[in-house]
Amino acid sequence: VNALLAAPVIVPLTAAAVAVMAARRVPLQRALSVAGVTGALVCAVAVLVTVDRDGVIATQVGAWPAPAGITLVADLFAALVLVVGLATVLAVLVFAIGQPGCDDESPAFHPVFLIMTAGVAMAFLTGDLFNLFVAFEVTLTASYVLITHGGSANQVRTGMTYVVINLLASLLFVSAVAFLYAATGTVNLADLASRLDAVDPNLRTALALLFLVVFGIKAAIFPLFFWLPDSYPTAPSPVTAVFAGLLTKVGVYAIIRTDTLLFPGDLPERLLLLVAALTMVVGVLGAIAQDDMKRILSFHIVSQIGYMILGLGLFTVAGLAGAVLFIVHQVPVKASLFLVGGIVEHAAGSTALSRVGGLVRRIPYAAALFLLVAGSLAGIPPLSGFVGKLALVEAGFDARSFAVVGVSLAVSLLTLFSMVKIWNGVFWGVPEEPTPQLATSVGRLRTPPLMNIAAGALVALTLAIAVWAGPLYELCTEAAATLVDPAPYVRAVLP
Amino acid sequence: VSLLLAVLVAALFAVGVYLLLDRVLVRIVLGLTLIAYGANLLLVLAGGGPGTAPFVFADRGTDDFADPLPQALALTAIVISFGLTVFLLALAYRSWVLTGADEVENDLEDRRIARLRRETDADTDELTDELDALEAHLPALREPEP
Numbered sequence: 007v008n009a010l011l012a013a014p015v016i017v018p019l020t021a022a023a024v025a026v027m028a029a030r031r032v033p034l035q036r037a038l039s040v041a042g043v044t045g046a047l048v049c050a051v052a053v054l055v056t057v058d059r060d061g062v063i064a065t066q067v068g069a070w071p072a073p074a075g076i077t078l079v080a081d082l083f084a085a086l087v088l089v090v091g092l093a094t095v096l097a098v099l100v101f102a103i104g105q106p107g108c109d110d111e112s113p114a115f116h117p118v119f120l121i122m123t124a125g126v127a128m129a130f131l132t133g134d135l136f137n138l139f140v141a142f143e144v145t146l147t148a149s150y151v152l153i154t155h156g157g158s159a160n161q162v163r164t165g166m167t168y169v170v171i172n173l174l175a176s177l178l179f180v181s182a183v184a185f186l187y188a189a190t191g192t193v194n195l196a197d198l199a200s201r202l203d204a205v206d207p208n209l210r211t212a213l214a215l216l217f218l219v220v221f222g223i224k225a226a227i228f229p230l231f232f233w234l235p236d237s238y239p240t241a242p243s244p245v246t247a248v249f250a251g252l253l254t255k256v257g258v259y260a261i262i263r264t265d266t267l268l269f270p271g272d273l274p275e276r277l278l279l280l281v282a283a284l285t286m287v288v289g290v291l292g293a294i295a296q297d298d299m300k301r302i303l304s305f306h307i308v309s310q311i312g313y314m315i316l317g318l319g320l321f322t323v324a325g326l327a328g329a330v331l332f333i334v335h336q337v338p339v340k341a342s343l344f345l346v347g348g349i350v351e352h353a354a355g356s357t358a359l360s361r362v363g364g365l366v367r368r369i370p371y372a373a374a375l376f377l378l379v380a381g382s383l384a385g386i387p388p389l390s391g392f393v394g395k396l397a398l399v400e401a402g403f404d405a406r407s408f409a410v411v412g413v414s415l416a417v418s419l420l421t422l423f424s425m426v427k428i429w430n431g432v433f434w435g436v437p438e439e440p441t442p443q444l445a446t447s448v449g450r451l452r453t454p455p456l457m458n459i460a461a462g463a464l465v466a467l468t469l470a471i472a473v474w475a476g477p478l479y480e481l482c483t484e485a486a487a488t489l490v491d492p493a494p495y496v497r498a499v500l501p
Numbered sequence: 502v503s504l505l506l507a508v509l510v511a512a513l514f515a516v517g518v519y520l521l522l523d524r525v526l527v528r529i530v531l532g533l534t535l536i537a538y539g540a541n542l543l544l545v546l547a548g549g550g551p552g553t554a555p556f557v558f559a560d561r562g563t564d565d566f567a568d569p570l571p572q573a574l575a576l577t578a579i580v581i582s583f584g585l586t587v588f589l590l591a592l593a594y595r596s597w598v599l600t601g602a603d604e605v606e607n608d609l610e611d612r613r614i615a616r617l618r619r620e621t622d623a624d625t626d627e628l629t630d631e632l633d634a635l636e637a638h639l640p641a642l643r644e645p646e647p
Contacts, residue, residue: 150588159596162596163605166592166605176581188546
């Protein structure tokens with residue numbers, strides 16, 4: 007039994023349990039929270055190193071042999087996403103500790119945050135479809151609490167939409183699992199991969215579509231994204247950052263996992279490419295129409311999901327490698343953009359483009375961070391977004407899917423346009439109706455050092471991804487090879 | 502597999518979706534509850550026909566067992582949907598306390614963006630009035646709570 011695989015789930019859960027008992031003792035809760043996430047991150051790195059050395063590893067929870075028991079399994083794809091996800095969670099956690107009034111007003115923040123971390127780790131590591139449902143529910147239930155945490159009218163209104171749409175998706179998930187079980191008699195992913203061969207291809211296509219809808223709602227792909235830009239911006243900045251960085255990517259992870267392992271080639275041809283193109287275009291057009299920094303960034307979450315689906319839609323090793331690399335780059339980039347938004351909101355009192363302006367002189371550090379990550383989001387060389395997009399574009403040309411590649415390049419330009427819009431509105435110019443903070447002060451605005459350090463560390467991570475893009479891309483290619491040919495995955499689970 | 506149960510699942514989903522499309526929060530919660538019942542029944546149905554309880558005795562075989570796995574899954578799903586229904590009801594109550602209305606509210610920011618689009622056109626008055634009425638009706642949405 008390989009206990010290492012369970013550690014990224016168990017460590018944060020244990021820390022959460024202890025943090026509940028430490029309610030109202032803020033320093034102790036903070037220490038527990040940081041220790042829990044750091045512990046999970048260390049274990050995740052150990053998992054990545056092991057998988058890179060030995061190939062896919064699996065463990066049976068409670069020593070019940072697969073397919074009867076619950077399986078935890080890590081291939082390179084899962085390990086990579088897990089490591090970068092937990093690193094992002096750690097940076098956001100430090101930011102939340104640094105932001106006054108974020109984690110110290112309610113005893114629930116740290117336990118719930120830790121439970122969400124455990125849920126995300128379980129979603130990446132599980133090798134069992136029903137356990138994936140449970141992981142989603144653990145993550146989402148924690149996120150429901152975080153998004154409505156303040157209890158203000160706006161948060162309750164958007165939280166309601168968020169909870170209802172996710173609950174509906176979860177119920178569809180249960181129904182899809184029921185149909186799949188009726189057809190095959192198992193919920194173990196590796197077992198399903200072999201048993202689905204005997205199922206009628208039309209039924210396989212129906213099941214694949216049903217799962218695409220279920221995970222598509224969670225991942226916010228076109229046309230199932232409408233809930234996201236409304237609900238994300240109202241939460242506190244660190245919460246939005248971790249949602250933006252991780253939660254939609256858990257959905258994308260599930261889409262890639264099911265469509266490569268269970269239903270390879272079962273979806274209608276070119277459906278995913280069409281969905282990818284529409285997701286990119288509609289997301290970016292929505293972003294251009296907005297005039298609030300957090301809302302612009304929320305629409306860009308949707309737009310960037312399209313690139314990941316594009317890599318999956320190509321269904322070549324190069325395409326999937328591009329998708330994996332793009333996820334790895336997108337998680338810290340998206341989170342750090344929202345952290346910069348959090349700094350702006352804390353210093354200037356608002357993120358509406360009409361109410362703030364000229365911040366390049368007032369908070370130059372945040373402006374510099376924004377330039378680095380906004381350039382990365384738009385794909386300007388040599389930043390990490392360029393590397394991810396280059397991999398996808400090359401894969402698209404190799405697969406002769408010129409139309410969707412053209413769309414992705416045009417969307418990059420529009421992304422750059424809306425980043426310039428944020429820059430002009432927030433960091434240059436003069437506010438039309440300045441917030442009280444800006445109107446009554448001159449010179450530098452003070453921001454808590456811990457917020458700056460956390461955001462800076464996350465931006466440094468995105469720069470590191472760009473610097474080590476070569477070795478990272480080789481890892482992603484190996485991960486993609488296991489996705490296209492899942493025989494090692496199945497062998498590790500069912501020896 | 503029982504046809505009656507299959508029809509019941511379909512009916513639960515249909516009624517649930519119909520209720521879900523309403524603007525009244527309590528109906529939405531009820532709709533989700535019905536869909537959850539449907540999904541749980543579907544899980545049990547997925548296990549195949551009825552059978553004896555899956556206890557292993559020395560003098561009896563295991564051939565006529567009911568499939569216990571979908572039942573375990575359904576049990577998990579029931580617990581989760583029960584907890585979330587309670588959470589939804591608490592949210593609906595909080596919404597009622599804050600706004601005095603048991604309804605799904607409009608996205609003001611979205612309406613404002615739509616108004617920006619239309620302002621160049623001549624026929625903006627209708628939408629503007631609608632928005633103003635909306636904002637007057639919901640003062641709590643303008644500013645976060647102290």
